[in-house]
Amino acid sequence: MEVHCDLEVDVNGQExxxxxxxxxxxxxxxxxxxxxxxxxxxxxxKVIFHDFPGGAEGFELISRFCYNNGKAEITPSNLVLLNCAARFMEMKNNGSRPSLIDQTVKSLEGISLWTWSELLVALRECQDLLPASSSLILEKVLDCVIGRLALPIAASPCTFSSENSSFQGSCDTRSSYSMRNNHSQASWWFEDFLFLNIDLIEKATMMMLSHNLDHATIRAPSLAKSYFLFSIRLQA
Incomplete structure (x- = not known):
């Protein structure tokens, strides 16, 4: 198929x-x-976008999908961005063409096999790209993260993988280091959550309550919230 470059796309003034x-x-x-x-x-x-999700990186990913005849390498690190960009571009199933939206949602089914580090990367992407109030992907990622906190400390930061999984990995180095230094089960993950904004801290706390986590674990997000507010005051 002959391809012409007949469309100029300015993405958020970045590229x-x-x-x-x-x-x-x-x-x-x-x-x-x-x-x-x-x-x-x-x-x-010429088309000019001022609010394309993920900027130039997001547009490049969906362009690759289109030029690759509806195929994309979806990983825990790009799933959220691909989904946001696909929804923005209305890349739904039209009957004859693959849907990038459907593919990202399908890939989310393997979230239980993601490593702790991969979950944190996805959670950060959710915070940067998705509204905290209403997002299916955010709910799934956060639910899986909180679910890991309910597991025994020896298993929490490690990968849940199988030979057939494309999301294989190893134990998170930093969390393993924390365990070796005898951090308590209630707070071994505390530093990993410091990037969360207030909205997600509150959402995480509510989800911990729904998972019936022990009180020591549930109190930890409050400490993270206090640290977050303290950091803001220092920067002011």
Missing amino acids: VFMVDKKTLASFSGKFSKLFSSMTGRSKNL
Whole structure:
């Protein structure tokens, strides 16, 4: 198939991409609707995005998906970004083309096999890209994270993997180091949560209550919240 670079895309002022509008429109409902009213125009077009999820990195990932005929390498580190970018570009199943949204949701089914480190990366991506109030992916990631806290300390930071899993790995080094230094079960993960904002700390606390975690563990997010507020005061 002959490919033309007839579309210029400015992504959040970070980078400009030259792409084939037909290739991207075949997978993107947003582009498809935009170009359907421009039939007959042969001159090059330019689209400017000011709020594309993940900026240039996000657009590059969905472009690769389109140029690779609907295939993407989905990992714990890019799943959240791919899903956000796909939803923004309305990359749904239209019957004849693969849906990037569906593929990311399907990949989320393997979340129980992710390492502790991979869960934290995904949680940080959720915080940066998704609203704390309503997000299926955030709920699943946070639920899995909190679920790990309810496990025995020796198992919590380690990978849950199988030979057939694409998300194999090893125990998280920092958490293992914490265990070797005799951190208590209630707080071995404390430092790993310091990046959370207040909204996610409160959401994590509520989820801990729903998981019936012990009181010592549930009190730890309050300490993280206090540390977060203290850090803000220091920066002011």
